[in-house]
Each structure stands twice: as structure tokens, then as C-alpha cells.
Amino acid sequence: MQIKFLAIAAAAALTFGATAAHADTLADVKAKGYVQCGVTGGVAGFSAPDANNEWAGLEVDFCKAVAAAIFNDATKVRYTPLTSQERFTALSAGEIDILSRTTTWTMSRDTQLGIKFIGTMYYDGQGFMVRKADGIKSALDLSGAAICIESGTTTELNAADYFATNKLEFNTVVFVDQDEVVKAYEDGRCDVYTTDASALAAERSKFAVPDDHIILPEIISKEPLGPVVRQGDDTWFNINRWTYFALLQAEELGVTQANVDEMLGSDNPEIKRLLGVEGDFGTPLGLTKDWAYQIVKLVGNYGESFNRNVGPDTPIGLARGLNALWKDGGLQYAAPIR
Amino acid sequence: MTDISFVRSEMTGASPAPNPTSGPLVWVRKNLFATPSDTLLTLLGLAFLAWIVPPLYGFLIGRAVPPGGTVEQCRVENVGACWAYIASELDFFVYGFYPAAEYWRVNIVFAMLALLIIPLAMPKAPYKRLNAILFIIAFPIASVILLSGGVFGLRYVPTEQWGGLMVTLIISVVGICLSLPLGIVLALGRQSSMPIIKSICVAFIELIRAVPLITILFMASIMLPLFMPAGVTVDKFLRALVGVTLFSSAYMAEVVRGGMQAIGRGQYEAAAALGLSYWKRMGFIILPQALKHVIPGIVNSFIALFKDTSLVYIVGMKDLLEAVKTKNDAIEWASPTQAITGYIFAAAVFWMFCFSMSRYSQFMERRLNTGHKR
Numbered sequence: 001m002q003i004k005f006l007a008i009a010a011a012a013a014l015t016f017g018a019t020a021a022h023a024d025t026l027a028d029v030k031a032k033g034y035v036q037c038g039v040t041g042g043v044a045g046f047s048a049p050d051a052n053n054e055w056a057g058l059e060v061d062f063c064k065a066v067a068a069a070i071f072n073d074a075t076k077v078r079y080t081p082l083t084s085q086e087r088f089t090a091l092s093a094g095e096i097d098i099l100s101r102t103t104t105w106t107m108s109r110d111t112q113l114g115i116k117f118i119g120t121m122y123y124d125g126q127g128f129m130v131r132k133a134d135g136i137k138s139a140l141d142l143s144g145a146a147i148c149i150e151s152g153t154t155t156e157l158n159a160a161d162y163f164a165t166n167k168l169e170f171n172t173v174v175f176v177d178q179d180e181v182v183k184a185y186e187d188g189r190c191d192v193y194t195t196d197a198s199a200l201a202a203e204r205s206k207f208a209v210p211d212d213h214i215i216l217p218e219i220i221s222k223e224p225l226g227p228v229v230r231q232g233d234d235t236w237f238n239i240n241r242w243t244y245f246a247l248l249q250a251e252e253l254g255v256t257q258a259n260v261d262e263m264l265g266s267d268n269p270e271i272k273r274l275l276g277v278e279g280d281f282g283t284p285l286g287l288t289k290d291w292a293y294q295i296v297k298l299v300g301n302y303g304e305s306f307n308r309n310v311g312p313d314t315p316i317g318l319a320r321g322l323n324a325l326w327k328d329g330g331l332q333y334a335a336p337i338r
Numbered sequence: 339m340t341d342i343s344f345v346r347s348e349m350t351g352a353s354p355a356p357n358p359t360s361g362p363l364v365w366v367r368k369n370l371f372a373t374p375s376d377t378l379l380t381l382l383g384l385a386f387l388a389w390i391v392p393p394l395y396g397f398l399i400g401r402a403v404p405p406g407g408t409v410e411q412c413r414v415e416n417v418g419a420c421w422a423y424i425a426s427e428l429d430f431f432v433y434g435f436y437p438a439a440e441y442w443r444v445n446i447v448f449a450m451l452a453l454l455i456i457p458l459a460m461p462k463a464p465y466k467r468l469n470a471i472l473f474i475i476a477f478p479i480a481s482v483i484l485l486s487g488g489v490f491g492l493r494y495v496p497t498e499q500w501g502g503l504m505v506t507l508i509i510s511v512v513g514i515c516l517s518l519p520l521g522i523v524l525a526l527g528r529q530s531s532m533p534i535i536k537s538i539c540v541a542f543i544e545l546i547r548a549v550p551l552i553t554i555l556f557m558a559s560i561m562l563p564l565f566m567p568a569g570v571t572v573d574k575f576l577r578a579l580v581g582v583t584l585f586s587s588a589y590m591a592e593v594v595r596g597g598m599q600a601i602g603r604g605q606y607e608a609a610a611a612l613g614l615s616y617w618k619r620m621g622f623i624i625l626p627q628a629l630k631h632v633i634p635g636i637v638n639s640f641i642a643l644f645k646d647t648s649l650v651y652i653v654g655m656k657d658l659l660e661a662v663k664t665k666n667d668a669i670e671w672a673s674p675t676q677a678i679t680g681y682i683f684a685a686a687v688f689w690m691f692c693f694s695m696s697r698y699s700q701f702m703e704r705r706l707n708t709g710h711k712r
Contacts, residue, residue, distance in 0.1 A: 041651070041654070041656075041660065041663070041664055042663070042664035042665075042667050042668075043667065044667050044668065044669040044672075045669065048664070048667060048668065048669075049430060049435065049664060049665070049668070050670075051670055052438070053429065053430050053433075053434075053435055053438070054435075055435075078496060078498060079435075079498065080498055080574075080654060081498075081654045081656065082654050083651070083652065083654065085556075085560070086559055086560050086652075086653075086654070089560045089563060089564065090563070092564075093563030093564055093566070093571070094563075094571065095563060095571050095574075179666075179677055186674070202667070202669065202672075205669060205672040206672040206673060206674060206676060207674065208413055208414055208415045208416075208417070208673075208674050209415070314669070315669045315670070315672060316669060
């Protein structure tokens with residue numbers, strides 16, 4: 001935690017000088033011929049090497065989408081695995097163009113580090129996992145249960161807050177490492193395992209019998225994870241933000257990787273605008289007219305990316321939940337392209 | 339005269355056979371059951387083995403899933419090590435993100451390394467000078483060209499795609515090859531009578547030794563970019579390489595200095611009395627003796643360096659250990675013993691390299707022992 005604090009402080013103190021100089025990221029990216037994308041060291045479903053040792057995941061797809069919009073080629077991305085300590089410095093120092101690394105959008109980060117959040121690729125939040133045999137149905141039944149938790153994380157503080165607010169007895173078993181926490185829960189040293197819901201799902205898939213464990217419906221914290229760019233380059237920010245919106249808009253309009261070519265002939269004016277058949281929304285961004293067509297053609301829409309990487313049919317098996325489109329009761333909402 | 343004969347009339351009986359002085363039983367009695375306390379210790383040792391070996395055997399071999407198995411076999415209750423996971427992800431552990439079509443380039447570098455370093459390490463092998471020149475000059479150049487490419491029609495592979503054992507070996511070989519000469523120069527500088535050189539060397543050594551390696555790498559990865567002019571970046575791999583080498587050379591300097599202090603004053607004076615220049619005195623008289631004294635210390639530093647390479651994860655490089663940790667989260671092999679098997683594999687590889695280095699150093703000590711050993 002101290003290291004993290006120092007890094008943030010150093011980044012905050014020194015970014016001022018660094019940000020002003022990178023005024024034209026798009027030109028730089030076009031000149032070098034690829035987008036440099038900061039990712040995690042390996043978080044399954046978000047950014048991790050796949051079976052062919054290529055980077056894959058929901059957040060990797062975002063970087064691919066940006067590359068598709070700029071170069072009409074989703075492979076023109078290079079990845080830099082970053083630790084959570086160095087991620088913001090790497091961005092402000094210009095080592096990467098986009099940080100897409102399970103980064104939680106918070107006010108202090110947005111306002112103090114010289115960075116800008118594009119949007120929320122994944123609405124995460126802290127959840128609880130218990131054994132099915134224990135018959136627990138809600139987090140409110142957890143009073144006095146032994147909770148396995150990683151020390152020094154916001155997870156611990158969130159859980160303490162939640163238990164205090166709901167007047168439950170808080171009884172923790174603390175470990176320093178994620179692997180230890182999981183092992184302890186598996187060995188029966190505690191009844192409950194708590195961390196971000198997406199991580200819970202990933203860990204559950206490692207158990208011998210995943211179905212013996214359930215994730216409780218309560219989500220007790222807000223962890224909006226999204227891509228980040230440097231502050232001070234509005235063109236680059238716009239490209240990223242509208243790439244994100246295009247991914248959502250395509251899903252909302254039912255444009256998929258498979259049917260995007262047919263959709264070029266659609267009568268729906270919204271689809272026409274999205275795919276560049278009518279009007280030119282790319283040129284003002286410094287892109288081509290068919291920028292969004294390329295994104296969908298090469299990467300797919302948001303829903304396709306979600307289902308491919310973390311969705312119900314993958315071993316991670318996350319439900320859409322908050323990440324469904326607004327019209328399906330979720331929070332993913334894109335401003336219109338017009 | 340009575341019949342007195344001095345010739346024996348009957349054979350003497352056979353005397354009992356002497357106690358055997360060799361053979362397995364004697365060895366056992368002498369080494370394992372010589373005294374009651376020895377017997378007790380032996381029995382305790384056997385009990386310990388009986389307690390530890392069956393579960394270890396069960397985990398590593400008996401209940402383990404052999405290479406070629408499936409993830410479903412690994413995903414059962416009470417399964418042993420999941421070797422199938424290691425076998426399936428071996429490419430990543432060795433090459434990282436290096437493009438699969440270009441693995442042959444890494445393999446050639448590995449082969450060149452083995453072909454050059456083994457004869458160099460064998461005292462009897464011929465053409466030492468040519469071998470050393472190839473290893474020190476030609477090999478690094480050829481390796482850089484092969485690994486990064488971008489010339490001669492080879493596809494360019496940026497360093498962020500390097501990983502696994504390849505990175506561990508590159509960093510440790512470069513670190514080892516550069517830190518010894520750098521360390522010797524620093525040690526000589528520290529012993530020098532020229533005040534500026536001496537203070538620079540002392541300051542460098544003491545500064546580096548006062549800081550943990552992790553801090554140096556952290557500085558290189560996080561602070562350095564902030565001091566550079568905007569847009570200028572130094573390759574992360576190079577940063578880690580320089581950091582590890584400088585760190586290790588400071589330690590090497592102190593090891594070498596220790597060896598030089600063990601050489602009697604008379605050797606320095608005799609060399610000077612012969613009218614030899616400074617470099618000849620050091621090169622022919624002092625250093626050969628000093629280095630021989632400190633072989634264990636030097637190899638100690640090499641082994642430490644080899645293991646310290648796993649700290650390059652700080653700058654986002656995936657060395658062997660970090661590659662294993664990354665794949666430990668791989669969802670397609672998600673199973674109860676996935677992570678443990680990965681760590682056992684990494685430990686075994688590290689042990690193999692470090693143990694060979696240590697055995698080789700013992701061999702060199704015996705070979706160079708010219709009667710000074712106390």
C-alpha cells in the first residue's frame with residue numbers, strides 16, 4: 001500500500017510536465033503504426049494470454065477496437081503488461097497510449113493523476129461466495145461467519161463497512177495473498193470468501209466441483225472498471241470514448257460481426273449513421289467514414305465481446321447483470337451517433 | 339632319545355574370520371548404527387522419510403495427471419500434480435509471447451549458448467581463445483539480431499513479447515558476463531590510490547549496495563520515464579538488464595576486494611620490485627590469486643543474480659516465474675492443483691540451474707587448488 005501511495009504521489013506530482021507534451025496521440029500512433037495498450041499481468045477474461053499465447057479478454061478487445069477504428073486492422077496493437085503500481089506512470093510518461101487494465105474509476109484518480117476515464121467497460125463490485133451445502137441465501141445471513149479476506153485491500157474495508165451498516169457480527173480470517181485466501185476457503189478454514197464478483201467467478205472455476213459453491217446476489221461496492229487515457233488530448237479521448245460507444249451502439253442496434261455486411265444495406269437511419277452509410281462521423285475524429293463498421297467487423301459488438309470472454313458460456317460464466325444494455329435493465333448506455 | 343619332532347603333527351583349527359572391513363553391512367553399522375544416539379537419529383530419519391515420501395509420491399506421481407491428460411482429469415477431488423497443465427503451457431513458460439512461428443530463432447540462440455558455454459567450461463576442450471572470442475563478441479551480436487529481428491528479412495519481435503525462461507536466461511547470462519569484469523574494475527578502483535577514481539567507485543558501490551534490487555528496478559520502471567524528455571522511452575527490458583547488471587557488479591566488486599585483501603603485502607611489493615606496470619601486476623600476480631580465493635563468493639553472487647531475475651516482474655517483464663504465475667490464472671486449465679504444480683515446476687527449473695552452477699564452482703575450486711587451501 002505504501003509503494004502504491006508513493007507511486008501515485010510521484011505520478012501526481014510529475015505528470016503536469018509530462019501531459020502537456022503529448023498533445024497529438026493520434027498522429028503519434030499513426031506514425032508508429034500501432035496502438036500501445038497497457039494491460040494486466042493476467043486476469044482471466046479481462047486481459048490474459050489465451051491458449052495460443054495471444055492476449056485476449058474484454059479489455060484487450062477495447063484496444064483492438066481502437067486499432068480497428070484507426071488502422072482498419074485489429075492486430076495493430078502492442079501490449080505492455082503493467083503492475084498496478086506502475087500503470088498510471090506508464091500512461092503519463094507516454095509509454096502506453098491506452099490503459100485498459102481493470103482500473104476502477106474513482107474521483108481522486110480522475111481528478112488528480114492527469115488521466116481521463118473513457119467509460120465503464122465492466123461494472124464490477126464486491127461479492128461473497130459460500131458453499132451451497134451451508135444453505136446461505138443472502139449476505140444478510142452471514143453474521144458471525146468466518147470470512148476469508150485479503151489484507152490491506154479495499155475489499156476488507158468494504159466488507160467491514162457493510163457488516164457494520166447491517167449490524168452483523170464481523171469475523172475475518174486474514175491472509176496476505178489471493179492464492180492463500182482461496183486455499184484457506186477451499187480447505188474449510190472459513191465459510192465465506194469475498195472479493196470482486198468477477199474474480200470470485202474466475203476462482204470458482206478452479207474448484208474441483210464449482211457447482212458446490214454459490215455467489216450471493218448482494219454486491220456491496222461499486223467498482224466501475226474502464227479504459228483510461230492521458231488528460232489534455234481531447235481528440236484521442238474522443239476516439240476512445242466513441243469507440244466504446246460504437247461497441248455499445250452496435251449491440252443495441254443488433255449489428256454483429258456476422259451480419260455487419262448485410263446491415264450496410266439496412267434502412268434504419270441509426271444503423272446507417274453508425275456504419276458510415278449516411279453522414280460522415282469519422283472525419284471529425286481524424287478517422288475514416290467507416291470507422292465503426294471496421295470495429296464491428298473486426299472485433300464485434302460489446303455483447304459479443306462480453307460473451308466471448310467472460311459470458312455465461314465461458315468457464316468464468318459471468319451473467320450480464322449490471323453490464324446489460326440499458327434497455328435490458330443494465331447500465332450500459334451509449335450516447336447516440338448523430 | 340625320545341621321538342621329538344618340531345614338525346606339527348596335526349593342523350591348527352581355523353581361526354575365526356577377521357571382522358569384515360568393507361561391504362554394505364559394515365557401512366551401515368559404521369555410519370548409521372555406531373552409537374545409541376546414531377541409532378536413534380537413524381530411526382528418526384527413517385520415520386521422517388516414511389512420513390514424507392508416500393504423500394509426496396502420491397502427489398507428484400501416484401495421483402498426478404501425466405502430460406497429455408485433460409483438464410477434466412485435473413479437476414477432480416484430491417487430485418495430484420497436474421503435469422498436463424505444464425506440458426500444455428510449456429511454450430509460454432519457455433518463450434512467453436514470442437510468436438510461435440519464430441520459436442526457431444530462440445532455439446538457435448539456446449543451442450549457440452550451450453555449444454559455446456560447455457566447451458568454455460571444460461578445461462580440456464581446445465581452442466579456448468577462439469571459443470571465448472565467439473562467446474563474448476559474436477554470440478551477443480548474433481543473439482540480438484536473431485531475437486529482435488527487423489533485419490535480414492527477420493520479423494521484428496519487440497521485447498515486450500519476450501518472456502519465460504528465455505528472459506530469465508538472457509538476463510542472467512548478460513548479468514553474469516558483465517558483472518564480473520565490471521566488479522573487478524570497481525574493486526581495483528576502490529583499492530586505487532587516485533582519489534577521484536577511488537571516491538567514484540566507493541560512492542557507486544555503497545550507493546547500490548545500500549538499496550534493494552527491487553527499489554532499483556522500481557526506480558528504473560517508474561521514476562526514470564518521468565525524468566526523461568516527453569516521448570523518449572528506453573526499452574523496459576534494457577532498463578531491467580542494466581539495473582540487474584549494475585546491482586550485481588557492486589556486490590561482485592566487494593567479493594573481489596575481499597579476495598585481494600587476502601593476498602599478502604609481499605606479493606604486491608615483490609611484483610612492484612620486479613618493475614612490472616600496474617596492469618601487469620594486477621593481471622598476472624594479484625588477480626589470479628585473488629579470484630581463486632573467492633570462487634565460492636563469486637558463484638554465490640551468480641546464483642543470487644540468477645534467482646533475482648524473477649524480480650523483473652516489477653517492470654512488467656514475464657520471466658519464468660512470472661510466466662508461470664500468469665498461466666496459473668489461465669481459465670482453460672483452472673483446477674485445484676494448477677497453481678501448486680506451476681510453482682513446483684518453476685522451482686525445479688531454478689534448482690536445476692543453480693545446482694549446476696554450484697557443482698561447477700566446486701569442480702573449479704578443486705582444479706585450481708594449488709596447495710593454498712587452508
